[in-house]
Amino acid sequence: MSDQKADLRMKLTASRQEMLALMDGLNDGEWGTAVFAEDASWSVLDLLRHVTDAENSMTALMARIRDGGEGVPEDFDLDRWNASRLKKIQTKTPTDLVADMQQNRANLFAFMESLTEEDWQKKGRHGSGRIMTIEEICHIIADHERLHAADIRAALGK
Numbered sequence: 001m002s003d004q005k006a007d008l009r010m011k012l013t014a015s016r017q018e019m020l021a022l023m024d025g026l027n028d029g030e031w032g033t034a035v036f037a038e039d040a041s042w043s044v045l046d047l048l049r050h051v052t053d054a055e056n057s058m059t060a061l062m063a064r065i066r067d068g069g070e071g072v073p074e075d076f077d078l079d080r081w082n083a084s085r086l087k088k089i090q091t092k093t094p095t096d097l098v099a100d101m102q103q104n105r106a107n108l109f110a111f112m113e114s115l116t117e118e119d120w121q122k123k124g125r126h127g128s129g130r131i132m133t134i135e136e137i138c139h140i141i142a143d144h145e146r147l148h149a150a151d152i153r154a155a156l157g158k
Helices: 002-024 028-032 044-066 078-088 094-114 134-156
Strands: 034-036 039-043 123-125 131-133
Touching: 002 044, 002 094, 002 134, 028 044, 034 044, 034 134, 039 044, 044 078, 044 094, 044 123, 044 134, 094 134, 131 134
Parallel strands: none
Antiparallel strands: 034 039, 123 131
């Protein structure tokens, strides 16, 4: 697992560098740009809040799975969860988000280091409804970050 863990750390580091570089390049007017045509209520800043909060939530989910939990309930509503979380973190500024991102990634890396070989293959239900291993959820964190970085670039025409 050590090679896979090193590869995963590199993937997570690359996705974070990509996101931070994107954030650093935004001007004041771009933070409020609508990201999704079908949902003008999610701005660039809202999407960054979501990405930051999602990493923290997925790290907590993996800890519950490691400790024997099943993951999210079968009737989990991801859209409702995301909307409720966004309301709770609505006051987070870009500066707050960068600090939270740094702390979340440190927490994730510490969590990854705490895992045994067996822990990596423990399974539970992810917010998407899929049953996934802890390793797969770690990959989802990086993929999620990259996906939304691409969404932001597309909305801004970058």
